[in-house]
Each structure stands twice: as C-alpha cells, then as structure tokens.
Amino acid sequence: MEAYTAILEAAEYVKKSRRTVAFTGAGISVGSGLMTFRGKDGIWKRFDPAEVGSIQAFLENPERFWRFAREIGPELLGSKPNPAHLALTQLQHLGLLGSIITQNIDGLHQAAGSVDVIELHGNIRSVSCVSCQAVTPSSSHPHILDQHSVPRCDACGGLLRPDIVLFGEKLPQEAYTLALRRVRSCTLLLTIGTAMEVSPASDLPLIAKEGGARIININPSPSEADNYADFSLYGPSEEIVPRIVHALNVIL
Numbered sequence: 001m002e003a004y005t006a007i008l009e010a011a012e013y014v015k016k017s018r019r020t021v022a023f024t025g026a027g028i029s030v031g032s033g034l035m036t037f038r039g040k041d042g043i044w045k046r047f048d049p050a051e052v053g054s055i056q057a058f059l060e061n062p063e064r065f066w067r068f069a070r071e072i073g074p075e076l077l078g079s080k081p082n083p084a085h086l087a088l089t090q091l092q093h094l095g096l097l098g099s100i101i102t103q104n105i106d107g108l109h110q111a112a113g114s115v116d117v118i119e120l121h122g123n124i125r126s127v128s129c130v131s132c133q134a135v136t137p138s139s140s141h142p143h144i145l146d147q148h149s150v151p152r153c154d155a156c157g158g159l160l161r162p163d164i165v166l167f168g169e170k171l172p173q174e175a176y177t178l179a180l181r182r183v184r185s186c187t188l189l190l191t192i193g194t195a196m197e198v199s200p201a202s203d204l205p206l207i208a209k210e211g212g213a214r215i216i217n218i219n220p221s222p223s224e225a226d227n228y229a230d231f232s233l234y235g236p237s238e239e240i241v242p243r244i245v246h247a248l249n250v251i252l
Helices: 003-016 026-032 055-060 062-078 083-093 173-185 203-210 237-251
Strands: 020-024 100-102 117-119 122-129 135-137 160-164 188-192 214-219 231-234
Touching (some): 020 083, 020 173, 020 203, 026 083, 026 237, 055 062, 083 237, 100 173, 173 203, 188 203, 203 214, 214 237
Parallel strands (some): 020 100, 100 117
Antiparallel strands (some): 122 135
16 A cells, blocks of 8 residues: 555544554654564563563562663663654544553653553553562662662562563453453554564454454554554554644644
C-alpha cells in the first residue's frame, strides 16, 4: 500500500472507530533513545535474560541483577517522550483514543501527558521490599543506581526490587483484567512497536480481533504482529503516528 494512502486510510479508521485502544511495545520508545529487548541489537543480545531477568535469578543473585539494572537504568530514567508518545496524547485530547495498554516499563506515556495507561509489565517509578512488601517511589532512593551494594529496605533491611514483572512472574492481575476488558470492547486496536512475542500480552490483539475489532499495526518492518492486522504501516513509530494525527487534523 502506497505510504500516504495508507496513512489516510489509518486516519479514516481512527475517525470512524467508536472505541480505539493503543497497544504499545518497546519499539515505540526507540525514538527516545531506548533499545528494544528482543530486536537484533536488543538488550537480550547483550545480557542473558535467564541470568538477570527472572525472579529466580534475582533471588539467587541480587548483586548480578542490580549490576544489570545499573547498566540499563540510567538510560531508562533519563529518557524523554518522543513524537509517537506525544501523538497518542493528542489522539486522547481529540477524543479519538481511549486506553493505552503498554508492555513498557519506562513511563513515557504518562510523561507525555497520556491518561488511562495500563502497564502490563509494571514500571520503574517505584521499588518494593521482597520481605515486608513496602512500596516506595524510586525518587526516594536517588542513589539506588550509584551504590555498589544491593539496595535494602529502610524499614526492615530486606532486598529491594523495581516494580517490574520479571520472567517467571505473573502479570499484575488488575492491569491484565482491565486490558482484557478494553480490548474486548474496542472497535479499533493500534498495535505500535511490538512484535507480539511476549505471552500473555501477545494474546491481546487476537482477543480484540475475535471480538470484531480492526487492527492497524505500526512497526519498523514485518513481524508476527502482521498476522493479526487488517493492514500494517512500516517505519519508525515516531514518524508514522504523528503523520496519522496530522492526517486526522486535515480530514476532521
């Protein structure tokens, strides 16, 4: 499909949809300088997820986990929303987008001003104690990535961990239940920057499709996500999503 025609068609889909939901993955944050986890140059090419990304690995060797966190943490914490995040916020302001369901932990949708963001894999804005379960904002531990020892809870001395979903853990039940409700009732799902490789989050587009929703997939190149899509737009999300919003401003 010719690029400009595809953008206009996507804009028409959004315009006519009664309930639109966005489903985002790591690819939407590439334009903010963040690496994907599973891409050809992704984080899991540099680190073994079994050694640093699972709950078992964290409990067995928290020192190794926190060395990994110090490698990728400053990049995550220092990132800013890019035009794709901002364009989704614009769609919400126009009343053309409801929830944003994200697999990302970077908080960039909220930083862009978006609301009704459902985080399936947690976030880096808080940390929890594995012993007393106390939750505190990451901002209350300003040197957590600078210290060379394992961070400990001020209240009980237990191990601290970021509030993200590690391999071997279930998704937060409330977030996943809400995501299911949103995709089952949507008439259009925008899948952006996700290759649909991480279950059970990858089931959501299929559930939307089974409920009768149309799906527009936005990714840099062909992927598994194309199997669910009514059509796909290939290119950086920070370029494509703003172009859809611009087209909507023209046709509305």
